Amino acid sequence: MFNTARSIRSSFFRWFYGLFLISLMGVSHAQSLSKMALLLPDGLAITDVQVTAWTDAAQEQGYQLSILRNADFLLAGAGIRTQYSGIIVPDQMQVSMSDAMVSTIQNYVMQGGNIMLVYDAGALTDTGFYAIPKSRFSTMVGVDYVLYDSLRDRTIGLGPVIGGVSLMRAILVPPGKSMPYTAFGAQVVAGYTPSGMASAIRVAQPAKAASPNKSTAEFLPASPADPGGLKNYDHSLHFKLPANSHDTKSSRSQKNLKREGMHVKQPNVIEREEVPNVSPGILDNSKRGNNREDGGKQSGVQQGEVQGVLVNSGRGDNAASMSRPIVFRNTGLKTLTALAPAPAGDPVHSISGYYYGALTYPSFVTQGVAQGAVLFSSPQHGLVASSRTFGSGNVLFVNLPLTYLKLSEDAMPLHGFLHLFARGQLKQPRLTNVPNGTGGLVFNWHLDSLGAQDPMQVLKDMGIWNNKPFSIDITAGPDTINFGDGLGFDLPNNPVAQQFLRDFDAQGHSVGSHGGWIHDYYGNNANETNQAEFQNYLVLNRNAVQAAIGHPSKGYSAPQGNNPLWALNWLEQNGINSYYSLSHTGTAATRTYRAGQRINPSLWAIPLTPFGVAATFEEFQDLQFAQADVSQWYSDLIDFAVKNETNRMIYAHPPGAADWPDVITGLMTYARQKQTAGMFKWYTMPQLATFMNQRTTVTWNSALSTTGRMRVTASHPLSLKTMAWAYPKTLYSRPVVVSGTMTIVDQGSDWLVRPTGQNAAFEAAPL
Numbered sequence: 001m002f003n004t005a006r007s008i009r010s011s012f013f014r015w016f017y018g019l020f021l022i023s024l025m026g027v028s029h030a031q032s033l034s035k036m037a038l039l040l041p042d043g044l045a046i047t048d049v050q051v052t053a054w055t056d057a058a059q060e061q062g063y064q065l066s067i068l069r070n071a072d073f074l075l076a077g078a079g080i081r082t083q084y085s086g087i088i089v090p091d092q093m094q095v096s097m098s099d100a101m102v103s104t105i106q107n108y109v110m111q112g113g114n115i116m117l118v119y120d121a122g123a124l125t126d127t128g129f130y131a132i133p134k135s136r137f138s139t140m141v142g143v144d145y146v147l148y149d150s151l152r153d154r155t156i157g158l159g160p161v162i163g164g165v166s167l168m169r170a171i172l173v174p175p176g177k178s179m180p181y182t183a184f185g186a187q188v189v190a191g192y193t194p195s196g197m198a199s200a201i202r203v204a205q206p207a208k209a210a211s212p213n214k215s216t217a218e219f220l221p222a223s224p225a226d227p228g229g230l231k232n233y234d235h236s237l238h239f240k241l242p243a244n245s246h247d248t249k250s251s252r253s254q255k256n257l258k259r260e261g262m263h264v265k266q267p268n269v270i271e272r273e274e275v276p277n278v279s280p281g282i283l284d285n286s287k288r289g290n291n292r293e294d295g296g297k298q299s300g301v302q303q304g305e306v307q308g309v310l311v312n313s314g315r316g317d318n319a320a321s322m323s324r325p326i327v328f329r330n331t332g333l334k335t336l337t338a339l340a341p342a343p344a345g346d347p348v349h350s351i352s353g354y355y356y357g358a359l360t361y362p363s364f365v366t367q368g369v370a371q372g373a374v375l376f377s378s379p380q381h382g383l384v385a386s387s388r389t390f391g392s393g394n395v396l397f398v399n400l401p402l403t404y405l406k407l408s409e410d411a412m413p414l415h416g417f418l419h420l421f422a423r424g425q426l427k428q429p430r431l432t433n434v435p436n437g438t439g440g441l442v443f444n445w446h447l448d449s450l451g452a453q454d455p456m457q458v459l460k461d462m463g464i465w466n467n468k469p470f471s472i473d474i475t476a477g478p479d480t481i482n483f484g485d486g487l488g489f490d491l492p493n494n495p496v497a498q499q500f501l502r503d504f505d506a507q508g509h510s511v512g513s514h515g516g517w518i519h520d521y522y523g524n525n526a527n528e529t530n531q532a533e534f535q536n537y538l539v540l541n542r543n544a545v546q547a548a549i550g551h552p553s554k555g556y557s558a559p560q561g562n563n564p565l566w567a568l569n570w571l572e573q574n575g576i577n578s579y580y581s582l583s584h585t586g587t588a589a590t591r592t593y594r595a596g597q598r599i600n601p602s603l604w605a606i607p608l609t610p611f612g613v614a615a616t617f618e619e620f621q622d623l624q625f626a627q628a629d630v631s632q633w634y635s636d637l638i639d640f641a642v643k644n645e646t647n648r649m650i651y652a653h654p655p656g657a658a659d660w661p662d663v664i665t666g667l668m669t670y671a672r673q674k675q676t677a678g679m680f681k682w683y684t685m686p687q688l689a690t691f692m693n694q695r696t697t698v699t700w701n702s703a704l705s706t707t708g709r710m711r712v713t714a715s716h717p718l719s720l721k722t723m724a725w726a727y728p729k730t731l732y733s734r735p736v737v738v739s740g741t742m743t744i745v746d747q748g749s750d751w752l753v754r755p756t757g758q759n760a761a762f763e764a765a766p767l
Contacts, residue, residue, distance in 0.1 A: 036428070039070065053598075056591050060433060062432055062725075064700075077107060108393070124227050154273075156220045157362070159218065159363070162181045162350045164347070167375050173416060220233055230401060241355055257619060278381055278382035361378070363384050373386060427766065433695070441671075442648070442685055443651070444557055448653060458654075464657070469684045470509050491548060505549040511553060515541065515558045515559040516537030522558075554578065555577075617653065647683060710763060712763070736764070740760030
């Protein structure tokens with residue numbers, strides 16, 4: 001009797017407190033509706049690395065993100081939609097979920113809320129078992145998944161992620177981090193031919209998977225003890241070059257590099273008969289869906305049919321500047337892809353990586369006809385991302401372990417889908433991650449060996465070094481491949497190389513170390529166990545460079561991208577603020593997450609953006625890439641940085657660049673045209689790191705004003721100069737000044753607001 005009475009009183013209190021909280025939300029509506037919230041279990045610390053993976057991503061991308069606890073959400077229920085513009089239910093942290101929480105999330109969306117539901121959220125009940133027969137969110141997201149009851153060890157598939165180029169760019173996958181895709185039966189093919197068109201090159205697979213009649217697929221073992229199938233999976237292998245992969249004969253390119261890439265062998269992957277009737281299934285050109293403004297009429301798809309991925313006809317990132325909202329009829333996508341370009345064509349691509357080509361990702365196998373817009377899919381496993389209306393609200397479903405991927409050296413998917421949700425569906429203004437909102441590239445030049453010295457003079461005679469600033473890093477020792485070969489710069493005894501470095505420094509380039517003294521020996525052999533030997537090579541290299549230019553360096557690049565954790569600690573302790581990284585490729589400047597840790601807080605990773613499997617002129621030449629295609633990629637990447645007011649990094653060696661003078665001069669000419677127009681800048685790694693550190697001290701807030709305008713208030717201890725906020729022109733009218741001094745410019749796709757004082761307030765009316 002006592003327990004019953006206490007239960008009644010407790011229920012009444014929760015009901016009453018919920019009403020009270022909702023009433024407060026109504027009052028605070030103008031203060032907080034513009035923010036999105038990350039929904040977290042009550043006991044999870046905000047300093048937990050899984051949480052900081054999201055909060056850091058939001059800060060780096062320039063969006064407001066609050067923390068919402070499960071208990072508060074349960075109390076407020078659907079009324080929470082008056083407090084937050086949208087809620088993210090992340091993977092890894094919300095795996096076990098009560099029926100009450102599932103119901104509350106569904107009701108929130110039904111009554112008009114926006115949700116981003118990620119991967120294994122709610123996969124288990126609060127008793128620790130898979131829901132039977134499928135995820136309790138299947139109806140809400142519009143597809144059946146988490147089918148452990150029927151699929152068992154085929155519950156989680158491993159395969160490429162494909163989608164239209166315009167959607168790849170909308171989630172900030174830059175040109176070069178996706179490759180053309182075609183499907184023939186169950187075979188996935190991706191690559192570039194010398195002519196630049198999509199080619200029938202098989203994505204590298206194990207030998208037993210090579211048969212055209214193959215009906216098997218790769219899966220990750222899953223169980224209630226490992227509901228996401230990730231315990232023994234190592235996605236970070238996609239971001240590590242194989243040992244001794246460098247061509248030591250010339251020290252200029254990668255051995256065994258193939259245009260289709262290399263298959264990453266995962267020890268725990270199992271091969272089973274593929275699951276039939278996955279949704280949306282193997283790409284079918286005759287059923288690519290109603291994901292277009294003409295209702296599918298041009299492709300023969302009936303009104304209302306939704307299968308496959310976004311498609312038009314034709315080619316090209318170079319049409320990306322023709323921006324307009326893509327509206328998917330009968331799908332509820334609305335403004336979700338407001339950033340997506342609408343070029344004449346939208347070829348299908350696969351997310352790819354340096355050296356390895358088309359990357360494979362874990363996703364729950366899906367079945368049933370997908371309800372809503374299918375954004376991305378996995379050919380043998382089904383839907384990877386979709387958007388749909390549910391009741392009066394909207395659901396962005398991302399069937400990828402975004403948190404896990406970022407902690408495993410692949411931040412691009414988390415950053416990209418966060419951007420899509422915040423800017424498209426939630427219409428948030430953004431603090432750009434480049435000075436003054438001017439997009440640009442880092443050009444990191446690696447001077448590996450004495451063989452680069454004459455080409456450096458060739459490039460000087462061509463005027464290449466007059467384009468600035470670049471990050472230029474040198475391996476300074478007397479040897480290159482191994483001890484005693486005499487192929488190195490021997491910087492302490494090389495007055496020509498010393499003068500080059502002094503000239504670079506005087507021109508405004510950033511001059512730093514390229515690893516540890518002996519290029520190949522360091523790149524191929526430094527590891528977590530031999531700090532005692534290899535740290536000395538870092539010291540020798542640093543001392544030689546510092547002696548040549550007369551001051552310490554701030555930037556660094558490692559041969560082979562080989563950065564043991566002790567080396568990163570040494571860099572941070574010795575004043576380096578930025579480094580070339582093969583982790584998180586395709587991403588803008590970011591904090592370092594590796595091996596499930598957030599490390600070196602004052603050290604910024606500047607990830608490489610490759611062109612498919614290759615990144616350097618030598619690799620392009622070895623793989624017989626057409627010069628016109630490489631030139632087009634460089635131009636597309638500049639346009640991408642300009643359009644998205646962001647940064648990316650490319651790299652090269654002088655010998656290869658000197659061999660393709662038309663390409664390197666064409667790149668400089670195109671960049672100079674954009675720079676003259678005030679749209680583009682070259683940045684150095686230390687410049688970006690310094691800016692990103694200054695940016696973390698900005699205090700700002702966005703909220704709807706009493707007049708319904710989206711207002712930003714911002715302050716900085718010294719000055720907001722170089723900071724810029726972006727309002728999408730497709731969503732907002734031209735901003736106006738509320739207080740402070742600032743300039744407001746039409747960037748093309750955005751309105752940019754550039755304050756100049758310590759404090760500023762400005763607002764824009766939604767369209």
